[in-house]
Amino acid sequence: MERVPIQLTVNGQSYQVEVEPRMLLVHFIRDVLNLTGTHIGCDTTSCGACTVLWNGRPVKSCTVFAVQADGGELLTVEGLERDGQLHPVQEGFWEEHGLQCGFCTPGMMMTAVALLQENPDPSEEEIRKAISGNLCRCTGYVNIVKAIQYAAHTMRETVPAAAGIAEGE
Amino acid sequence: MTTTPIRGLGHPVKRKEDPRFIRGKGTYVDDIKLPGMLYLDIVRSPYAHARIKRIDPSKALAMPGVVDVITGAELEKAGLAWMPTLMSDRQMVLPTERVVYYAQEVAAVVATDRYTAADAVLAVEVEYEPLTPVLDPFKALEPGAPLVRPDREQKTNHIWHWEAGDKEKTDRIFQEAEVVVSQDLYIPRIHVCSIETCGCVVNYDRATDKLTIWMTSQAPHAHRTVFSLVSGIPEHKIRIISPDIGGGFGGKVPVYPGYVIATYAALKLGKPIKWIEDRSENLQADSFARDYHIHAELAATRDGKIRAMRVHTVADHGAFDAAANPSKFPAGLFSVCTGSYDMEAAHVAVDGVYTNKPPGGVAYRCSFRVTEAVHTIERMVDVLADELGMDPAEIRFKNFIRPEQFPYKSPTGWEYDSGNYPATLQKALDAIGYQELRREQAERRARGELMGIGISTFTEIVGAGPSHTFDILGIKMFDSAEIRVHPTGSAIVRIGVQTQGQGHETTFAQIVAEELGLPVENILVEHGDTDTAPYGLGTYASRSTPVAGAATAVAARKIREKARLIAAHLLEVSPDDLEWHDYAFRVKGSPDRFKTMQEIAFAAYTNFPQGLEGGLEAVCYYDPPNMTFPFGAYVCVVDIDRGTGLVKVREFLAVDDCGTIINPMIVEGQIHGGLTMGMAPALLEEIVYDDNGTILTGTFMDYLLPTAVETPHWKTDKTVTPSPHHPLGAKGVGESPTIGAPPAIVNAVVDALSHLGVRHIDIPITPAKLYQLLAEKGVAE
Numbered sequence A: 001m002e003r004v005p006i007q008l009t010v011n012g013q014s015y016q017v018e019v020e021p022r023m024l025l026v027h028f029i030r031d032v033l034n035l036t037g038t039h040i041g042c043d044t045t046s047c048g049a050c051t052v053l054w055n056g057r058p059v060k061s062c063t064v065f066a067v068q069a070d071g072g073e074l075l076t077v078e079g080l081e082r083d084g085q086l087h088p089v090q091e092g093f094w095e096e097h098g099l100q101c102g103f104c105t106p107g108m109m110m111t112a113v114a115l116l117q118e119n120p121d122p123s124e125e126e127i128r129k130a131i132s133g134n135l136c137r138c139t140g141y142v143n144i145v146k147a148i149q150y151a152a153h154t155m156r157e158t159v160p161a162a163a164g165i166a167e168g169e
Numbered sequence B: 001m002t003t004t005p006i007r008g009l010g011h012p013v014k015r016k017e018d019p020r021f022i023r024g025k026g027t028y029v030d031d032i033k034l035p036g037m038l039y040l041d042i043v044r045s046p047y048a049h050a051r052i053k054r055i056d057p058s059k060a061l062a063m064p065g066v067v068d069v070i071t072g073a074e075l076e077k078a079g080l081a082w083m084p085t086l087m088s089d090r091q092m093v094l095p096t097e098r099v100v101y102y103a104q105e106v107a108a109v110v111a112t113d114r115y116t117a118a119d120a121v122l123a124v125e126v127e128y129e130p131l132t133p134v135l136d137p138f139k140a141l142e143p144g145a146p147l148v149r150p151d152r153e154q155k156t157n158h159i160w161h162w163e164a165g166d167k168e169k170t171d172r173i174f175q176e177a178e179v180v181v182s183q184d185l186y187i188p189r190i191h192v193c194s195i196e197t198c199g200c201v202v203n204y205d206r207a208t209d210k211l212t213i214w215m216t217s218q219a220p221h222a223h224r225t226v227f228s229l230v231s232g233i234p235e236h237k238i239r240i241i242s243p244d245i246g247g248g249f250g251g252k253v254p255v256y257p258g259y260v261i262a263t264y265a266a267l268k269l270g271k272p273i274k275w276i277e278d279r280s281e282n283l284q285a286d287s288f289a290r291d292y293h294i295h296a297e298l299a300a301t302r303d304g305k306i307r308a309m310r311v312h313t314v315a316d317h318g319a320f321d322a323a324a325n326p327s328k329f330p331a332g333l334f335s336v337c338t339g340s341y342d343m344e345a346a347h348v349a350v351d352g353v354y355t356n357k358p359p360g361g362v363a364y365r366c367s368f369r370v371t372e373a374v375h376t377i378e379r380m381v382d383v384l385a386d387e388l389g390m391d392p393a394e395i396r397f398k399n400f401i402r403p404e405q406f407p408y409k410s411p412t413g414w415e416y417d418s419g420n421y422p423a424t425l426q427k428a429l430d431a432i433g434y435q436e437l438r439r440e441q442a443e444r445r446a447r448g449e450l451m452g453i454g455i456s457t458f459t460e461i462v463g464a465g466p467s468h469t470f471d472i473l474g475i476k477m478f479d480s481a482e483i484r485v486h487p488t489g490s491a492i493v494r495i496g497v498q499t500q501g502q503g504h505e506t507t508f509a510q511i512v513a514e515e516l517g518l519p520v521e522n523i524l525v526e527h528g529d530t531d532t533a534p535y536g537l538g539t540y541a542s543r544s545t546p547v548a549g550a551a552t553a554v555a556a557r558k559i560r561e562k563a564r565l566i567a568a569h570l571l572e573v574s575p576d577d578l579e580w581h582d583y584a585f586r587v588k589g590s591p592d593r594f595k596t597m598q599e600i601a602f603a604a605y606t607n608f609p610q611g612l613e614g615g616l617e618a619v620c621y622y623d624p625p626n627m628t629f630p631f632g633a634y635v636c637v638v639d640i641d642r643g644t645g646l647v648k649v650r651e652f653l654a655v656d657d658c659g660t661i662i663n664p665m666i667v668e669g670q671i672h673g674g675l676t677m678g679m680a681p682a683l684l685e686e687i688v689y690d691d692n693g694t695i696l697t698g699t700f701m702d703y704l705l706p707t708a709v710e711t712p713h714w715k716t717d718k719t720v721t722p723s724p725h726h727p728l729g730a731k732g733v734g735e736s737p738t739i740g741a742p743p744a745i746v747n748a749v750v751d752a753l754s755h756l757g758v759r760h761i762d763i764p765i766t767p768a769k770l771y772q773l774l775a776e777k778g779v780a781e
Helices: A025-032 A088-095 A105-118 A124-130 A142-158 B072-077 B114-123 B167-176 B220-231 B257-269 B279-285 B370-388 B392-399 B421-432 B434-446 B504-516 B544-571 B597-606 B664-683 B736-756 B767-776
Strands: A004-010 A013-019 A051-054 A057-060 A073-075 B038-044 B050-056 B066-071 B082-084 B090-092 B105-111 B125-130 B158-165 B179-190 B199-205 B210-215 B238-241 B273-276 B288-300 B306-316 B345-353 B360-362 B450-459 B479-485 B491-495 B523-527 B578-581 B584-587 B590-596 B617-622 B631-640 B647-657 B715-718
Touching: A013 A025, A025 A051, A051 A105, A057 A105, A088 A105, A088 A142, A105 A124, A105 A142, A124 A142, A142 B664, B038 B114, B038 B257, B038 B279, B050 B105, B066 B072, B066 B114, B066 B257, B082 B220, B105 B114, B105 B257, B158 B167, B167 B288, B167 B306, B167 B345, B179 B370, B179 B664, B199 B257, B210 B220, B210 B257, B220 B238, B220 B257, B257 B273, B288 B370, B306 B370, B370 B392, B370 B450, B370 B736, B392 B421, B392 B450, B421 B434, B421 B450, B421 B631, B421 B647, B421 B715, B434 B450, B450 B736, B479 B504, B479 B544, B479 B597, B491 B504, B491 B544, B504 B523, B504 B544, B544 B578, B544 B584, B544 B590, B544 B597, B544 B617, B590 B597, B631 B736, B647 B664, B647 B736, B664 B715, B664 B736
Parallel strands: A004 A073, B038 B273, B210 B238, B288 B360, B306 B345, B491 B523, B647 B715
Antiparallel strands: A004 A013, A051 A057, A051 A073, B038 B105, B050 B125, B066 B105, B082 B090, B158 B345, B179 B288, B199 B210, B199 B273, B288 B306, B450 B631, B479 B491, B479 B617, B578 B584, B584 B590, B631 B647
């Protein structure tokens, strides 16, 4: 099948690759770039395990073609840690036992990063609404909410260092 | 003394597995990529019952990138068209004559990438002759019903009949009883839907003649044995690695056809093969749970004392009995359905039936049909309370097995190890303000509002199991641990069970930390690799802590006994003069003279007494003397929207008793998750088929998992009643909330409507179902 050249920046690194036009962004991230932290949990854009930030906004990368992302900037879970320093959302998930099997966690964290960028002090209800497109089968969400509250608190105390990450810098 | 804290039992130690997960550095099966790897995809049946007239792979084979198309005819020549299930039934790997459920595997394609494989699936031409399917298990039992399994000698859809308890005594009590209540309950088919689907990567290395399978497996050792027995490949030439697993909940216990086909393809083609299901394949074809049609009766006195219970169940197992119950228990541990209540007699009978639906009867985060058992008794107690006009809490207190009755022999033959049911319920009622809620309910009812309070006081049975009773395919259900202490005082622990999110790498390290007095961070836990881990039956049915946790404690104690000899040698005293206290061996009467495990470990390699072997390690294969019986008291408060039929869980308090707690943070997390998977089938989830046997809920668009919006903010509390026979007193907890939550929710909804003459509602209580009921009762808005 015909291949199309694309150029995009992922976690601050620039890539120029040729891909089939039908290749999904999630497969590009996982199979071409070997960034396997972004997961696949369904085939109907329901579960959110594949959530990444595309130009700063959360998208389900199973429902974007890689060619659509041409020229854009992506942030995946692998790009959250900077200079050996965990992102406050990563810290929060660890501190508050916000994960069990870990499969939904990267997508959940990316949604949380995007939420906190837009709303630095969300209520529990706002957090629950924001993550309602990300399914978790293990935790029952209570500790995920706490993890995001932990991160929100930490980020309010320590910004602007962490906030820039979500924007892809 | 060491200055690093030990952080053994009871500490909320942050999880050791998390640093890799929060960085996206876990290794799940689909993350594994081998040089030259090919992708396998599966052609599936569009019919629930059909004869296969022809399979033509030529168009698929002609596509660039397609390497092979594998059919049942080819597998039959290799003796692999059928495989054994874990219930001693047999299951088609690929069909040679007919398909017996919708989405059944029909053929497999192998291609150089996953897109080409998916294209090739569409290019395989299959000609079917549709046959009449039988979908209702009661109709399947009628004479002349279409035969689901003509391959069997017995020409009937009836699989087995199983019973427990004393029929004669039970019938006698029912005849003379002052009050009898009966109720039909249907517990529908549901699916575990771990967020990671199933799959494998298979590599056959011709040079070493070794087959390595990375597999989404909850029981890698048992799977290795099955693979060896089926293929004839010697067991030491098969290595199954269960890497990071994205949730299991019972769905990753069975062997699925895809694993077998991928293994066949790897051996045939000499190339690594990857097979990963799509979500819709997972939801449509993998093992389901439940599907129990229950008729239950209670006999009681007029003042509310339960005397006997009688239950008959028709169990729909789909086209193959591919459940994963212990072999002597085709209906699992359903006979624990007398629950937390003392009664004179009980009789339980279950009939297993084939239908043209996907196979299974596996768990959905529950230990072998205990959810069905608990739902039955917890609903029936409320039905009886309604009949007698008693309060649901009062009738429970009246019938509880009393604390002094433990160990308690149940009328169906179980020996409950320990419990204190009244204390746990009282704690829950006090904490939630039960009397105040009842007053509020009366006020709201007077205003026409629908509010309900539901109670569930369940008894769970976990820790399979004692070897005299429990086996799977003949393999006894022991479990194992192997501990090796290194010279500088750190240790590696290998266990026969396998985490799918439960946190074994942390909790099992805490057990060893506690028993040996070594800091938890210096203990590495490994699992899931059959070449290195000791043989075990795997993680499901909440058996890890009761069985492998016990094995770990016993292995550590063996190490401690050897350490005593070395400490005595170092301190120049008799071993009898030493006592283990405050994480060190101390001279009796002179506690300041002591040796820590770190010092002893070094001596075990550098300065051990004459006649003693060097090194410091131990193994234990633990055969539990009994099951453990966790329990709890849950109270749920719901408000019902009369305009939509929507049930809102306003408050839910879970008071659990799982005996000794190893890591309270992890226990609480397990309870949150279990409650959510209890709420899901109560209010949302159901697998539905149309009259042709086509699934109507085959994707996440139709099969609704709870999101953060529907899920309430769970509240938890605990009582602690240790198990008397477990070395740590621990009982297991992961599934208690899944079995305890559904009846609490249903009881609350029924309670909200009890003044309208509603006594039972089958799950799931969806808004559509409830709105219709509200309309019938004239209270819909």
